[in-house]
Amino acid sequence: MGWLEVLGSRTIFFVEEMGRVATLLIQSLRWTLYPPLGLRNIFKQMEAVGVNSIPVVLITALSTGMVLALQSYNGFRRFNAESLVGTVVSLSMTRELGPVLTGLIVAGRAGAAMAAELGTMKVTEQIDALTTMAVNPVKYLIVPRILAGLMMLPILTVFADVIGVAGGYFVGVNLLDVNPVVYMRRTYDYLELDDIFGGLLKAAVFGMIIATISCYKGFNTQGGAEGVGKATTGAVVISSMLILVSDYYMTAMLF
């Protein structure tokens, strides 16, 4: 019975944990209905989640777009379809790689920072201090982070899409000598607005996942420095996993 019990208790723990995360998300969304929203805090979080992630998102998207062009060119050359490189790059970037890579990067950067900051606030009683000062910690700390995630991930994804496609164009046209007009035409012809919007919708969901999980982990930190470390690792691992899993289901539903 040993392993069955372990399996059972882990499953129950997992389901309970997901329930608590969902409750926190619902609570936070409910608080967005009650002004004032604290614009100062929202902007600060938008900067942390969005603006500060731009360089790393751009570098990742650029190299991904370039590699994608290189790889697909090598593959397509075998059956004389080099002209389709642009299509592959643009569709892959907008539908899949733009949002997912941006999500994973932000989870590692901003998600970790959120969990560490809130975890430290928790263990140093700063969250209790908020409560004693009649300020709701969910409204003050979590709502701005979730809104920032929700708004900034799609914006970052737009950057990633554009720079990824540009990277692909650079490699395809300048290094591999695909005709630029053909490259661009193939890019436009097969790319639809729905591809882009679907990707952006995914990104918004990823932003919400990252912020909710990271805030949850931060708020439930126990112990001292070790606890903060665990919360941070947990936040990055769980949000990355959820991004990948939810990506499959969203792709299946959206496209």
Added chain:
Amino acid sequence: MIELIDLHKSFNSKKVLQGINLRIEQGETTVIIGGSGSGKSVIMKHIIGILWPDQGKVLVDGKDLASLDDRSLNELRKKFGMLFQYAALFDSLSVWENVGFGLRQHTHLSDREIKEIAKEKLAMVGLRGVEDLMPSELSGGMKKRVGLARAIAMEPEILLYDEPTTGLDPIMADVINGLVLELKRRLNVTGVAITHDMTSAYKIADRIAMLYQGRIQQVGTPEEIRNSKDPVVHQFITGSAVGPIVAV
């Protein structure tokens, strides 16, 4: 006035509070003493509604905290100011923003006005010229004084002090004790402090309550506690390893 009635609280299977009964009179400073891990902080967190009892009631001005909705509870919390053990300053905000935090959240004052009030409160705790520093630039004693300035910024009726002198050198500890007395005199606040520093307890208390094994062992004036015949109280205040209290 604050009344704790038959308060019970357990964490997992550990019973921390096992029937606390205590009245905290208006305008007085009540000091709760007891060993580390005896549940002093737990009592304090019940008074301001950060923790909730498994059984029993907390009455503040006759209102049962558990019967209040979020809004009324927050209204009640505005009557409180709390000094945390390690000050719990918000480390992303400057000193004056910390002191003025409550004002910024609950009033429509401009930043300039809030900063003026913060400076005035900082002066009350003997700090000048630190308003633009960040908490990480302050020493332990300064942090505590900023915490105290933040606690009094909203002009509370009740001040809660969580180990006000712990971790400070004896001179700084006495400065804090002096401030606690001064604030009581000037603002006429009700005070609740928890500590295991007997020097501090004797100096600031109108009444001392000793917590032992989840119950209040004895309540009395500092003089009564000093002359207590109760072996538990006597052992604690004399700081002896020999007696009914076993160090764990």
